Amino acid sequence: MSTATVYTSAKPVGFSDQARLYIAAFIIVLIAEYIGNVAIPLGPAKIVLLPLLWALLMGAALGLASKRMPPGVSITSELQRSAAALLQPALLLFIAKLGLLVGGSIPKLAASGGGLFLQEFGHFFGTMVFGLPIALLLGIKRQAIGATFSVGREPSLAIIAERFGMKSPEGQGVLAEYLTGTVFGAVFIALLAGLLASLNLFNPLALAMGAGVGSGSMMAAASGAIAAQQTPEVAKDVAAFAAASNLITTTIGTYFTLFLSLPFTIWAYKVLEPILGRTTKASVTADADVGADVDHETPPLDIPAQVLVWVLVGVFALFGNWINYKVPATDPMALGGMAIIIGVVLVGYLLYRLTMRKLPAVIWVSLVGMALTYPAFPFSASISAMTGKINFLALSTPILAFAGLSIAKDVPAFRRLGWRIVVVSFAANAGTFIGAAIIAQFFMHNPGV
Template structure:
């Protein structure tokens, strides 16, 4: 007989929830990849619904329906909390993939010039200078930090997940920013960039640099709207500069966000909230409750972390196979490299007592592996390229979807306010970078 029956039952429940989550994540990912990408024309642009969006929505639907499902299949609130924790560690695999992509481009980044480097300040300071005051005036509380410290792309999810946990007001804020930017960000920025370009206030090259905010779809939409109003020669330069700016944002963005904009957002919230913060319906979002009992945040040991990494890698291989209809030995090696990068980065983070976040260590390890200074760089690059970046992102959004149902009451209270804040932050990052680029042009 077990000396600790309650502990044993808790461990059995955790294992059961984990297995259930991995099962549903695989089902969701498979359906999302089979649906594929769908383009919806909208005004001067279009909305592209990628598999990652279907994964997010399907996962959320499964979580919302848990009371109507048989107990063995239901993703309970406790399982949803566990999914948020699994997401926190699975995101390190995505960070590794990003580092592997960026490593080979380091010489390009170094040669890009000061204008492109300094516009990064505009990207992230702009989100806070405009987005944070608007959020506070609308009565949004701690969610404002997550929603305005960056444009809320995948690395931002990892940073907030590690610092605050995805099951936190800041986690809800960055996820709301991510949802808004993914669903309507490209169309919004295409309209904004095209309109500003038509005013002839800024040089087209400055607008191009501002378009590279770290999202490929938003960059393409915004730069395309600017390029459409230029001569063919200038249009070509606009797209090239936007791509370079996007590369630098992808490369340096994690560090700017982590060491500059997130501390600035936290400080700004602490100073401004007592001065201009208001109390509205959105102010109660952080304390939104349901009839269920909210479980304590889940901590994963090394076994749980490896489980999350291997699950993320296996799901990435599944997504890669469904999307490309091919599964080469190089893809398995690429996933193994990503998992190894996540492990080494997490280990270094522990050894240095978390003074430097894991996302930094993971990205540094991965960047070195494909950099010109690594002897095995060509082989590792080939393996990493065998796994598409979207195949790595979609599993992350499946776990995010499975964890999001518990936060629906809070999202309802935030409502249209968080959408307005997200769009304001997106505009702020664009116009801030444009101003910086104009100064250096």
């Protein structure tokens, strides 16, 4: 398989360096939660900046400033790769919390009608419908296929690499989408989701379904921005619907993308390029190797290291929950709730390993959480009460802190992309969110029970 990516040897960092990374993340979480929600009015609409966005921005700033900081304080490129490695296990805690919310909301999910399933067509075709015409009008050629057939996360990279190779124009396009999503994806989708929520054009549950784009960090950012503008009860439903949508996207997304989205985007490119295509400087320079110094490899994490991640991120979230949601970190119910969340992750991860990793760990963790709070489960009410003490947004802030700390390593490659491909990436991300929300709005029933 051809590839334009350079892989370096990603080795585990030392204990003191790892401790510095955790301390930096903890401080970022405390500051971000202390700042809290900041609403910026825009006429009849508003943009809400959440703690998770502050955490992402502060983490990115710290990584970008690392070369100007003393060696014992800076977040080096090795630590940035380590932060990227911690992101996935940390995300499992957030998935567990959402699974616990989904279990108790299954009756409402069932009452919502076909919108929850049909909106997936918006996720997988919205990227192309919004992004491809803009790419062609801006003079981008076959790179537009890779950039707009899906939200460019790791599965999309694998699909394009297998079909075309990463040195192909399609490979350059998906890599550009991947980099833009990594650097700006969570910020962009959170601002867009918050703006749309403030306009009251959509049912918040339709927007929540749109938030399940298949990226954990982007889903956390979008659902948080929507939930922040709702009542506490509706905010819980927003989290549940976003989690259910994201689970569906994660489960069938690779197959849907491979067999439907990509072939349809290739066909649409052949039809639309003669009509909308232009030849610009972007058409000539797009063949540059945009991924020459992109390093996707992250240090390996054994099981004890992952358990440490779950415990420490749980502690970070407890303090953030205390600052912003006024539940003391020492509250027995909160401590019990966090223990349950960590337990859900442990059991889900064990099932993932026992089944030879045939299904992603996020699916197992989600299913375990859903089972514990399903109304028919004997202890569901008690488990819901305890885990309900932990706001799902408090768990998202540490995740976005690690995401921010990992961003700087990708900035050199991102700078070479050019503004056109960034615009196309934003259009594709907006398309997957808005497309799904429109379909959900049209087909869903109001599940208010």
